[in-house]
Amino acid sequence: VSDEAASGRGTTLKALARELGVSHTTVSNAFNRPDQLSPALRERILDAARRHGVTGPDPAALWLRLGRTGQLGVLFTDRLPYAFADPAAVQVLQGIATVAEHEATALVLVPGSPTVDRGTHAVATAAADGLIIYSIPPDDPLATAAFARRVPTVVIDQPRQPGLPFVGIDDHHAARALTEHVLELGHRRLGILALRFTPHSPGGDASPSRQQSITEPLTASRLAGCREACAAAGAAWEEVAVYECRESSTSQGRDAAAALLAHTPAPTALVAFSDVLALGALDAAHTAGIDVPYQLSIVGFDDVPSGATARPALTTLRQPHLEKGKRAAEQLFSLLRGQTAAPSALLPTELVIRRSTAPPAR
């Protein structure tokens, strides 16, 4: 019974059975159905198992036999490493992890793919009984491969899929409320730090014509919300400068703010689609010697902790990230238990006014 090293696998239950002179089944029962054998024999078997470092049946065999792995798959954006750069996204994952810990369930984080094929493979192959999909472009091969699995699935934010429960917020409404706040302060020349328009668009200053080509639903909804607020306030949308940020990072926020501020006339208020982006803009303003909020107002979106402690503290639109993750995980677990799917959840958002906004100068 010492083929462990060679096989890369531990001692098998069968080997244990042979050693003890009992049947394969009996060893299995010792682990799974204690009532099927005498306590004495069971102890003898468990003892031998311990001696051989066997903690239980082989997980690969279990999966094949039982058809479940006890693990949840998580598609955490199409660019796994980038997602960790935004605390808002991390909170979503933390929410998922909170539920997973409680259920003693492991989480399989599936990376998207530089190359299409291998990415498809990783999702198709992920050892998971169900999937949580967070912020994936609707036409991404990752999403396609995920849906092809046909396992219980819950979607957070994007992509909404007919028939699948999702958890999210009303992005349109939220962006409108945020923009209204800025407009009500009297600003008319706005700059928007938007998120990406399509999975592979180049980023940068976005002419109105480029705004036609947006395929990312989240960006489209928010931009539409901004536009609606402007229309209601009688502010000309053509004069709103939009900059596309490819990812939510402070460095993109800095670049975007610098570009936006170089417009003539310069915007008096910047609306960022994430706090991380807004924090980058804040930094750019500091560097340029621009006083926030008296020379420039900046608003974010998300309400991450560092926005609250920034100087000036960031006005933002709060959304419940932790709750998003928790809800999605809970829904997935009830799906897995065969309960009928909970209805999709639209979570509440809230405008949080702090110190980074003020009426325009002059």
Next chain:
Amino acid sequence: VSDEAASGRGTTLKALARELGVSHTTVSNAFNRPDQLSPALRERILDAARRHGVTGPDPAALWLRLGRTGQLGVLFTDRLPYAFADPAAVQVLQGIATVAEHEATALVLVPGSPTVDRGTHAVATAAADGLIIYSIPPDDPLATAAFARRVPTVVIDQPRQPGLPFVGIDDHHAARALTEHVLELGHRRLGILALRFTPHSPGGDASPSRQQSITEPLTASRLAGCREACAAAGAAWEEVAVYECRESSTSQGRDAAAALLAHTPAPTALVAFSDVLALGALDAAHTAGIDVPYQLSIVGFDDVPSGATARPALTTLRQPHLEKGKRAAEQLFSLLRGQTAAPSALLPTELVIRRSTAPPAR
């Protein structure tokens, strides 16, 4: 060929073979050994597969048959959800994810356990070819269960295991350097916001006698470094107030600072074992109307982004978190490829002096 819904599994290669009137093997070859059959037949098979939503062989069967899953297990602290609250820890995970994405490999995040049994089970059962262990107490059942797997394993920070490669920093030396900075400014009354002493200790003010019972190697090393610096500078260790924080969060930092500042005489400098803790202390000082750095110096440990943008910007000890994760993942991949283990890596650290430290008042 429509048992999909029932079985929870997709169409099998066998079913495909039956439908096409070819052998099981031939279908397998279509996926794995294109040279074993005619291109025309291969296309016919792949076509049928597509029609049935079959993206490849069943992953469970593959794992059992081939003995590998193509996934990496990650034990990300013993309390998975808490780890996401510290940006430093998240950066480690980001480093791991960067390499994983590049290798198109999924990551299995295994939660620790409220209850021992189930936690043990989750590690024992994780669908992983190798393990990365990050910041787990040496005697945690999670660690024990992980080592029992006997798969290629790399440890980050803790617990160092004879025979296993690890990636980390010299905590003793780093803490000493940090403390020396404070001492050189002239401070003699220090307060230390330490990390937990043992997995289940209560936290709070830590008398010298309680300091004897530390089992967490990281806390022990750092405290020893502080102590050594004090001894070298002739500062009495008995007068250094130590507070044990159970986890690295701003709220623990606030509580710790409040408790430490209530000592008589109050410390003139606070040394925190993480930036997140230091940021909490900074907040507590603000709230109490204490001016940092002129009435109180605060130093952190880690160098997370929000420490640099805090007001005042945090003096800290930088450690390369991203690099820790990357190195560990790279070492694990070379282990998995059968290369000899790279030697353990001790990564460099650096004292970063910013605005949160100054000579003591008076």
Next chain:
DNA sequence: CTGAAAGCGCTTACAG
């Protein structure tokens, strides 16, 4: 180029 056979490690009726 194709197909029948063995076996990866296990669980679950089922017969004793």
Next chain:
DNA sequence: CTGAAAGCGCTTACAG
């Protein structure tokens, strides 16, 4: 209370 048998879905020599 115990054990022999079937089968989960696949790959890999091997014989044709």
